[in-house]
Amino acid sequence: MAVPSPTYEERLKAYEGRAAAVAGVGKDPVNEPMIRHWCEAMGDTNPAYAGPDAMAPPTMLQVWTMGGLSGHTGRSEAYDELFALLDGAGYTSVVATDCEQEYLRPLRPGDEITFDAMIESVSGRKTTKLGTGHFVTTRMDVRAGEELAGTHRFRILKYAPAQSKQRKRTEQPGPKDRSNPKSRRPRPVINRDNAGFWEGVARHQLLIQRCSGCEALRFPWLPGCNACGCLEWDTVEASGDGTVYSYVVMHHPPFPAFDPPYAVGLVELSEGVRMVSNVVGVPYDKVRIGMPVRLEFQRYDEELELPVFRPGGTGEGGGG
Incomplete structure (x- = not known):
């Protein structure tokens, strides 16, 4: 008896759990110059990021894994195969939608970085304001030596633009035609870390997080204090x-x-x-x-x- 060929959705789901990068090695060890450049760009003067006992800002987690223009060795073919499958189905555009990071251990100058990445999930067909396509989430485990330092999840949307159908230019909605859904602004990505901010916006309040430990104010919203590491916080209205x-x-x-x-x-x-x-x-x-x-x-x-x-x-x- 012939085995039926897998459906398109089944082919996409088959990529879940497959490696996107194996035994990747950071191009450089954690180092003070890159930390300094990051802090200058972000305007972050936290003393924890300078001096002989400096640590890297936790949000630099992905920085140490970047391959630059030359890329990395150890890249799996699975990611390229998945993109080719989506491209072949007409989902040729891509946009980054959000990322999540979990920090387990501080990184310090001299730490040698390794990482593994996997395709964690491929969503079913979704229709968004940008167009119709599939969300692809990649999980990367970042290690300092043999010790897990953090996890980085990165989510993209591979989609066919909503306005990809050929139409006469005179039929295109103008930039200020707000009655047409295709001319509406993209919606913000709301997650568990920033939901309170958007709830405040709905009440016409601009809320700033305040650390319950050191009382430092922070914006944008973060799950923990980047000054003292405290996870407890409240808000003040700007x-x-x-x-x-x-x-x-x-x-x-x-x-x-x-x-x-x-x-x-x-x-x-x-x-x-x-x-x-x-x-x-x-x-x-x-x-x-x-x-x-x-x-x-x-x-x-x-x-x-x-x-x-x-x-x-x-x-x-x-x-x-």
Whole structure:
């Protein structure tokens, strides 16, 4: 009796549990220069990351596994095969959706990094605002010597864009046609670590985490304190005043939900933490570093409301 050929979904599921990388070796040991560059880029002055007893910021976990332009040896063919299968089915676009990290041991300069990765899950067919496709989750176990230091999960969506069907340009919805679902802004990824923040946004509150141990404020939200390691926290509500610490002007790509050029600011709140958001109510070429801004909540459609910043408030402006 002939054995029926596996269905497409069964072929995808067959990749779950298969290795994506085997016995990978970090290109460099954990080292002080890379830690310093990371901390400077992030504006993180935690003394735990400097000096003779320095540790690497936990969020650098994936950094030590990156292969650079030359890649890594030990890469499995399974990942490439899975991508080829998805590409062949028309899911040719890819977007990173979220990642999760678990820290088990601090990494310190001199630690030699090894890692193994596996395809943890391939979802069934999902329809999203971007298009229809499959979520692929890869799990990477990162080791210092023989000791497990942490786990990194990375999730992507391989999809066929929702607007991939050929249509006349005159039929395309305009960038401000908010009644059409295809022109709506992408939704934020909400998980167990940041759900409280978005619940606050729904109440028109901008909530900042506060460590219950050292009372350090932190943003964006994290499962634990990056200053003392405490896992307990509460929140404080931001006053809404801030200044533009830095900014960029976005010209591309022209997604239907956006109308470039527009300014995206790194706003330093009066409480001392920084967040990324749109600067509205002023021409993009008039945004300046040091400009005082004030929080407001802007509705984009019936489901999405986001915190943005408008010139004003009590912050002190500066040059730029």
